[in-house]
Amino acid sequence: MNDREMSCNSGGQFMDRGRMNQNGVVQPLLTDLYQITMAYAYWKSGKTDDQAVFDLFFRNNPFHGEFTIFAGLEECLKFLDSFHYSQSDIEYLRQTLPEGIENEFFEYLGNLTAHDVTLYAIDEGTVAFPRVPIIKLEGPLIIVQLLETTLLTLVNYASLMATNAARYRMVAGKHVKLLEFGLRRAQGPDGGLSASKYSYTGGFDGTSNVLAGKLFNIPVKGTHAHAYITSFSSVGELKTRLLKHKQTGIMEDLLEHAIRHRQMLSHVLDVSTEESSEGELAAMVSYAIAFPDGFMALVDTSGLLNFSAVALALNDLGYHALGIRIDSGDLAYLSCLAREAFEKVAERFKVPWFNKLTIVASNDINEDTILSLNEQGHKIDCFGIGTHLVTCQRQPALGCVYKLVEINGQARIKLSQDVEKVTMPGNKNAYRLYSADGHALIDLLQKDSEHPPAVGQKVLCRHPFQESKRAYVIPSHVESLYKVYWKAGKICQHLPTLEQVREKVQISLKTLRNDHKRTLNPTPYKVAVSDNLYNFIHDLWLQNAPIGELS
Ligand SMILES: Nc1ncnc2c1ncn2[C@@H]1O[C@H](COP(=O)(O)OP(=O)(O)OP(=O)(O)O)[C@@H](O)[C@H]1O
Ligand SMILES: O=P(O)(O)OC[C@H]1O[C@H](OP(=O)(O)OP(=O)(O)O)[C@H](O)[C@@H]1O
Numbered sequence: 440m441n442d443r444e445m446s447c448n449s450g451g452q453f454m455d456r457g458r459m460n461q462n463g464v465v466q467p468l469l470t471d472l473y474q475i476t477m478a479y480a481y482w483k484s485g486k487t488d489d490q491a492v493f494d495l496f497f498r499n500n501p502f503h504g505e506f507t508i509f510a511g512l513e514e515c516l517k518f519l520d521s522f523h524y525s526q527s528d529i530e531y532l533r534q535t536l537p538e539g540i541e542n543e544f545f546e547y548l549g550n551l552t553a554h555d556v557t558l559y560a561i562d563e564g565t566v567a568f569p570r571v572p573i574i575k576l577e578g579p580l581i582i583v584q585l586l587e588t589t590l591l592t593l594v595n596y597a598s599l600m601a602t603n604a605a606r607y608r609m610v611a612g613k614h615v616k617l618l619e620f621g622l623r624r625a626q627g628p629d630g631g632l633s634a635s636k637y638s639y640t641g642g643f644d645g646t647s648n649v650l651a652g653k654l655f656n657i658p659v660k661g662t663h664a665h666a667y668i669t670s671f672s673s674v675g676e677l678k679t680r681l682l683k684h685k686q687t688g689i690m691e692d693l694l695e696h697a698i699r700h701r702q703m704l705s706h707v708l709d710v711s712t713e714e715s716s717e718g719e720l721a722a723m724v725s726y727a728i729a730f731p732d733g734f735m736a737l738v739d740t741s742g743l744l745n746f747s748a749v750a751l752a753l754n755d756l757g758y759h760a761l762g763i764r765i766d767s768g769d770l771a772y773l774s775c776l777a778r779e780a781f782e783k784v785a786e787r788f789k790v791p792w793f794n795k796l797t798i799v800a801s802n803d804i805n806e807d808t809i810l811s812l813n814e815q816g817h818k819i820d821c822f823g824i825g826t827h828l829v830t831c832q833r834q835p836a837l838g839c840v841y842k843l844v845e846i847n848g849q850a851r852i853k854l855s856q857d858v859e860k861v862t863m864p865g866n867k868n869a870y871r872l873y874s875a876d877g878h879a880l881i882d883l884l885q886k887d888s889e890h891p892p893a894v895g896q897k898v899l900c901r902h903p904f905q906e907s908k909r910a911y912v913i914p915s916h917v918e919s920l921y922k923v924y925w926k927a928g929k930i931c932q933h934l935p936t937l938e939q940v941r942e943k944v945q946i947s948l949k950t951l952r953n954d955h956k957r958t959l960n961p962t963p964y965k966v967a968v969s970d971n972l973y974n975f976i977h978d979l980w981l982q983n984a985p986i987g988e989l990s
């Protein structure tokens with residue numbers, strides 16, 4: 440039994456604690472069958488030592504936006520590090536692949552590692568743009584081909600999720616807290632964990648997903664569900680009403696305090712005590728007894744009276760409630776109503792901290808809901824967002840692809856009727872050119888043999904396919920986008936923590952002009968090729984495009 444099997448059998452799907460962890464389900468067989476059948480055919484045709492270059496890139500930004508956040512790199516590196524077919528993998532392949540596969544091939548697979556591969560990538564957490572490879576791999580054709588599907592599955596959802604989260608963060612503004620509540624609606628358990636991890640990367644503040652909290656060191660947060668309220672129908676059901684005073688240590692009847700305050704509050708808030716449910720009061724009292732320092736209650740329209748009564752009762756015993764969650768109705772209106780009520784109570788009962796009670800809102804929230812709530816004016820401090828965040832409702836997949844661009848030093852181009860799908864051939868480098876005010880101006884792809892662009896020097900940037908579209912750029916700063924992350928069997932960069940990647944996202948987004956980031960009709964960010972690469976692509980295109988015949 441190898442390490443991987445042991446770690447799965449010992450109950451943990453994920454290994455290690457703390458940093459970004461390798462998911463146990465990520466292993467060489469987590470791929471499409473055709474990668475392995477191609478590997479055999481490559482092997483049979485003597486291509487074992489062919490040297491290939493593959494680009495991993497996407498063609499369109501998601502969510503009708505003009506940027507994408509690159510995420511998933513660390514998982515890719517961990518995958519390369521552990522890449523190895525176990526005995527049982529080989530056994531399974533023997534039984535599964537078509538008959539007649541030579542035994543030596545299985546021996547070859549059994550000894551295969553990613554040690555001869557070199558991986559270049561842009562930093563995880565940076566903004567990325569269509570056609571600029573976010574990862575570039577060099578190495579023996581068979582192994583680099585075998586990595587395709589797994590790398591794509593590690594990057595596509597991670598980047599989509601991080602981008603989605605970053606967009607929610609942009610519309611919510613930096614002062615509102617964002618919590619990910621999506622596990623129950625996510626695409627399965629692994630989708631749920633990835634959603635929690637990468638929504639944190641993209642700018643969320645925490646998750647309700649406890650396992651994600653443990654594995655990735657993400658803050659875990661939560662309130663309570665409707666079930667807790669509806670599980671009580673009267674105060675008679677309370678097994679205890681007693682709570683120790685925080686300072687004196689004397690046990691007091693919390694319910695009694697709450698009922699007394701409820702009478703007075705009903706005048707202040709202009710709500711009759713008849714309108715508020717006794718079961719709800721019982722539920723809130725019992726929850727407050729369980730969490731006197733962390734009392735956060737789910738309120739329906741009528742719940743403000745009971746909440747305020749219990750919060751004032753807690754105050755009598757030396758505790759400060761945290762706030763409420765609203766999960767139905769008009770969230771803008773109800774949040775304003777709640778804030779107004781809290782302000783009244785703060786003044787009338789001389790409890791200034793009541794002004795600062797947190798108002799959490801949830802219920803099918805998406806980017807548009809937040810934009811609309813912003814327009815209407817609201818008093819929400821925190822959004823709990825599930826379904827639309829984790830399922831990426833507006834666009835459920837990012838279309839990263841993995842294309843062969845060079846083999847044995849020869850550039851390869853994939854032609855298509857659709858110009859969008861023509862690949863950028865050859866081994867390339869990528870640079871981001873910045874203006875004097877620190878904004879990213881353009882991403883420039885060059886042949887790897889070219890000199891990098893230099894600060895203060897005019898560089899011709901050409902649209903890859905439209906001859907007349909070109910511009911001179913004099914960069915104030917040039918960023919070489921690729922770093923070697925994996926070489927000779929080793930991760931060769933210091934890997935940032937999840938927290939650092941999260942910070943990187945915000946830093947990187949700041950370099951983008953606002954018109955690239957706005958939600959409605961954002962301006963496309965320019966991606967260009969050097970004059971040299973332009974001519975190279977078009978010569979190769981002509982060489983490879985068959986000449987038609989008219990008859
Ligand atoms: N002020 C508002 N502006 C725009 N959208 C809102 C506003 N308030 C709530 N919403 C959204 O409107 C939708 C209301 O959904 P729905 O009518 O199903 O909920 P509800 O009936 O209020 O609550 P429940 O979940 O209890 O059925 C939700 O997607 C919510 O996020
Ligand atoms: O709405 P989301 O963005 O997915 O956020 C998570 C939701 O999950 C919970 O209730 P659930 O949806 O399970 O039940 P309910 O809304 O019908 O009460 C919670 O009350 C939120 O409404």
Ligand SMILES: O=C(O)c1cccnc1
Pocket residue numbers: 620621647660661662663664764801823825
């Ligand atoms: O803690 C919460 O309020 C929560 C958690 C998951 C889903 N909905 C709400």
Ligand SMILES: [Mg+2]
Pocket residue numbers: 802803
């Ligand atoms: Mg719901």
